[in-house]
Amino acid sequence: MARLFSRSGRGDWLRDLPFSTVAFRRCVAIHRNLDGAVFPERQSPEGRETARGVALRALRAGAAERRMKVEELPGTWEELRRPEAGGVLRDNPFEGLPMPRDPEALARASFATVGKGAALAVFNAEDHLSLYAASNAPYAAQWRELDAVLAGASHEAPFAHDTAWGYLSANPDHAGTGLALSFDVCLFGLCLSRTLDPALRALDRLGFETVPTFGPFAGDESSIDAPGCRYLVQSIRNAGTERDIVGRMDATARELSRQEQNARFKLLDAASPELSDFVARSVSAGAFARQTGQAEALDVALAVLFAADLRLLRLGARQRAAFADLVRVLSYAETVSADKPADPAAGADDRARRAALLRPLFAPLLPQLDPLP
């Protein structure tokens, strides 16, 4: 274990790291619907097209007041995200966003970016217009920016609003303020110290939904099996004012980060055998892989990034980017071939191709592991 922990030491430096090393990419979404119009699910295709035009015009007007441009994006959500398709959003921070789970809603949606990627606009998913922002900036700052754009947009086309219920939406969770918050978090520390379940249960009791970010169960609230221990924590019960919602989310994210940091600190402080075993297994599994499933590949790839964050492994900038790219590719499709579309019935060939992607990235890390006794 000596070599593995020589760089990280006892991990005292962990306490000074910013929020973004554990819980990262805070996401703010605001949902609005056009006044006097039926919600998208019950509209005809022609009605939706008309609504999209009105919402887009309003959005352009609102963005122009903030000196931001709106650029429409071609294609569906899956097309935009796929690296094989040269997806426009491939390097965009909006990958892995809490999009509607209903595949029909996602299939009929269209997209635009606002302000050179500062925000993503979604038309006709569950709502006529949803704006998403995702970065490490505080929730309040992101919300104020989106709110200002929508305030300008509402001058062009009023939004459906009721004095009793607030902003109206097809989804009752979006009614009221229409504000939904989430953050991405890596909980390897809690997982390895076997304290993950209590944390997830506490989040559930507080009205947060925790779903895997990646893998075959991504977005599935019934699954807690998350490759790389990466979870999306989203506030689904949004009672109160915007200030209340933002305050609650900030407090929850800080507390969860604190617990995760403490768990990592304890693992490093104890030079935990579980931690060193975890890192060694992950690197070895990738370096010697012959047949690898999607979830397993994601697990080991994210484990290497986690180990690098804890200074247990040394990754150069290019290596880190390559692993981040690998995670992105692995999370999209069961198959990893550029010329073959996603095949739900992925067979041995795909598992072998996936393993072939892992080996050249993992093999150079083997010398960094402690030698066997």
Add this chain to the structure above:
Amino acid sequence: MQCEICHLHPATRAVTRKIAGEPRELYVCDACARTAASPVAAADGAGPGRDVSDLLFSIGFPVPASKKAKDRICPGCGLSRGELREKRRFGCPRCYETFETDVRTFLSEQIPAAPRSRETPAEALREREVAKLKASLAKAVKEDRYEDASTIADRLRALDPDGGASAPERGDG
């Protein structure tokens, strides 16, 4: 929407009662849902041969809407109550008016993600202050800071006249 029985309180649940032998959905408040017999049913002469739905109504359990009962339809988009309850999705802004009871039910599930931030009642504030002062008083006495203890005791007496916060006796000089 007002309760269809008492017409006093807002309706919070839908229950099914047999009225004149026909099942009918009523929107009632919690109190009326728990009454043993509704004046409407009594007026229609519901007799001793009540069925299970009547029994469940009388002990306050919400009864699922009978399939024979007419389903409410939103005039704005044609969404039925059955569809709404199945998919949990509204069709248009008018649905919020048409299905007001369901809106209340859905939004009543919107519990805050953390304890509500509300103004603490004055009584709770006072109690907290008294507890803090008592702890400070004990500490001051332990550390022989009798002048401080006397000041704290005065403040305690002002907040809690019956609490018995007596100034500690000064040690012999």
